[in-house]
Amino acid sequence: MKCAALLLCVVLSLDSASSGHLSENLLLFPKESNTAYVQLTPLKPLSLSAFTLCMRISVDPHVVDAEGRETILFAYRTKDFDELNLWQEKGQLSFYMSSGTGAIFPLKPLSTFRTNLCLTWESSSGLAAFWVDGRRSMLQEYRKNHRVQPGGVVILGQDPDTFVGDFEEKQSFVGEISDVNMWDFVLTERQIRAFNEKYWLGPIPNVLRWSEMEGDVKGEVLVVPEKNL
Template sequence: MRITVVLFFIAISTVLAGSVTIKSLVFPTETSTSYVKMNPMKPMTLNAFTLCMRLATELTGEREVILFAYRTVYYDELNVWRELDGRLSFALAGGSVIFQVPPFSGLQSHLCITWDSSSGASAIFMDGKKSLTKTYKQGHTIQGDGQVIIGQDPDSYLGDFDAKQSFVGEMFDINMWDSVLSDRTINDLFIGKRVPRGNIFDWETMNEFAVKGQAQVVDRELYL
């Protein structure tokens, strides 16, 4: 595993003709060493959230794929998975809720996940379209003081990675809020309209994260 490279950047480097240049994370190959660590803007002690990202992967349904991992010392507090059979799931400190959605491909998809502790209401949005609502972990609180990892599933606080669970492909525009956004706002986000920026992760203004292994950071133009 190579020495951590800490990247400092201004995510909005150009705003011309209705577009913005942002950073994109590329994971070129299956490994147990490549990942990106992201630092939230506030503690992730959460009773609700909306998590969104854009991604593309050519991995088939032959294995499970980690899409987002947030772990404290003792627990996987929030993990998002593409399951072995292609379904999507997320897990909050044990158990999971699973959704049947269209498969990912080498073409970019926009994914959002919402959850509200007060009711347990959970949903997946794919390219602006909402799944059925399921109930999961009503009354639960996601604990703070953890690490957010993109590209690997840590089975310990920051380690014990399995290459066969790693993400391979491209991921960017990762945003997170400590509330459930409305269906309309999520659709606006999908089509590129301006919406209130994430108060946990705001991809456009993120100025620090750490990259390890063969993960790469490239510039790309996001149309608004």
């Protein structure tokens, strides 16, 4: 009976076009799609010379580990450019800012087990790193003196090749995402490690804040209350 009640709760939270708070929920993208996505509402424009982006994430490896597949993890696009995209591609993690080549990190692919994933970047030095469950990758220099431009949309689940459209099924996200938070500065190692704790006591996120996040849900995305899991 408890399982049936949970399933009913999940199904009732699914809507082809709905909006609402995402706090204490996770987003489940159950299968490949070119229609399912969630558009997030930032607290302020993404005009960034530095950032820390964190999320809790797990994937369906049977889908996303398929040979030659690219999987979008986070997308921020303006009308003209992919301003900031995170990917799992070729069994590695990567991110791209604006046009051109990306920064590729030879890290183990994500798995069915939840991972605390963060990315840091700072313009004046160009130094960037992925953080996986509190452990930092080797630093890379990428897009020194660049700036992320405002006026775009933040999307989970799809890679928009136009402003909010032209999605490709073979690039769609399949798995769970929650606790997406973003700061307009680089957190310290100690602060990032604290993100591994459910009740996190670090600096309050000032760009994207999951605890106050508004999400516009499109297509087959399940909004699952974490308290019931």
